[in-house]
Ligand SMILES: [Fe+2]
Ligand SMILES: [Fe+2]
């Protein structure tokens with residue numbers, strides 16, 4: 409693999425990892441505060457899985473760039489500042505209410521699903537293997553979040569209203585999941601990754617159908633353009649100051 | 664008359680006879696199961712204990728939960744999140760155990776949120792640093808294990824079985840706490856200082872977890888007689904001190920008790936008197952975090968109301 413390609417793939421893996429990490433982090437904020445005790449358990453599982461997936465991607469990135477697997481993930485997570493994070497904005501938004509959290513997770517899970525299906529065919533073998541493994545967990549996530557979307561969309565007037573509001577807020581951010589960076593072209597040509605913009609249609613049909621079955625109306629006015637992964641909302645800084653505060657008390661110390 | 668068929672007879676034993684039989688069963692080490700006859704007081708004491716225990720697991724998620732987002736590396740983050748998640752699971756098993764005695768989840772939650780039911784006072788102390796994750800895991804879960812190992816042998820079957828399951832997980836909690844304490848105690852001077860400060864704050868509240876002296880514990884006698892408890896508060900507390908003190912000292916940590924010394928004659932560690940005014944004050948709701956903990960539980964309950972209503976409405980509409 410030439411240096412350019414290697415760098416592009418590393419960046420791609422780190423961006424994927426950042427998405428899962430930040431979303432898992434947001435989800436973990438519910439532990440102890442969920443609407444029912446059963447969700448303190450079930451949703452913590454999803455948070456654990458997402459953070460676990462992030463670690464898998466960071467480790468692949470470490471292997472690729474010749475870094476030490478054991479220290480790389482902690483270094484990039486705990487000692488990068490917000491501008492250097494490459495997660496999509498949707499995952500860094502505050503957890504909001506249960507409708508917002510569940511809908512975000514659903515949209516993201518469905519996105520991951522279409523991407524992972526293609527990644528299992530990646531010509532980069534360790535990426536294909538990891539994708540196959542992670543996909544089995546995502547099947548369970550999707551089952552869980554789909555059930556909540558239905559329940560809340562079709563539950564009471566209030567739950568429906570909250571779901572619709574969450575959808576209106578989240579939709580432009582969700583569409584931004586499919587914005588490819590220019591460097592991805594290289595990776596697509598090498599058959600390392602799928603062309604995400606092509607997957608967008610399939611995803612959009614899936615989620616639209618499902619959300620409409622849950623009595624939700626798809627937002628039409630998506631003029632609110634979400635900037636690329638190099639740009640963040642003010643929420644990421646706050647999230648990171650929480651996430652990194654203990655580790656940064658003494659960067660040389662072992663914890 | 665020989666050979667005559669016997670009609671099923673209703674239980675005509677007097678309450679005294681039933682009680683005698685019940686106590687004989689306990690003396691033989693038999694487990695009492697949900698459908699069995701039991702004295703009202705036995706049922707009442709168990710519901711009180713098990714629901715308190717369940718509430719403790721649930722409220723106990725809060726102080727450690729506050730550090731999930733701040734865990735200093737990814738491994739610690741996953742472990743802590745899984746641990747707090749386990750505590751929710753413990754709450755769930757215990758609510759189920761209490762339900763076998765006729766209590767409902769709604770009643771129990773209502774009692775917690777209204778402040779009528781108690782939970783372990785230890786969770787009314789604040790978590791101020793990462794080191795507290797070590798102290799809680801090692802000391803607090805360690806103390807809980809002693810109590811729960813005893814309860815795993817208690818006379819009420821569903822409670823005993825819940826405890827067996829829970830203890831297995833608590834041992835993992837204790838180990839992760841101990842691992843944090845060791846790492847910090849042997850770490851940089853700042854880390855060691857942070858760990859010492861944490862031990863200083865958690866030591867006495869942990870000893871208080873075992874409850875009042877046996878002489879001041881109104882329920883102890885009946886609980887022991889009916890095989891719910893098999894050891895007294897003071898016995899368990901002494902076991903904890905004997906077990907924990909040498910391990911902490913070996914790490915170069917100190918224990919905030921000037922009276923602490925090993926007593927050759929008895930083979931036990933002698934420790935100073937607990938501040939019982941503080942103990943009762945926290946039990947009565949005036950501890951450093953009672954108000955915050957209850958506010959957090961009520962907030963989650965209120966914020967979740969529309970979700971639970973939606974679940975119920977959906978289930979109603981879609982049952983076929
Ligand atoms: Fe994932
Ligand atoms: Fe527990």
Ligand SMILES: [Fe+2]
Pocket residue numbers: 750804832833836
């Ligand atoms: Fe525990």
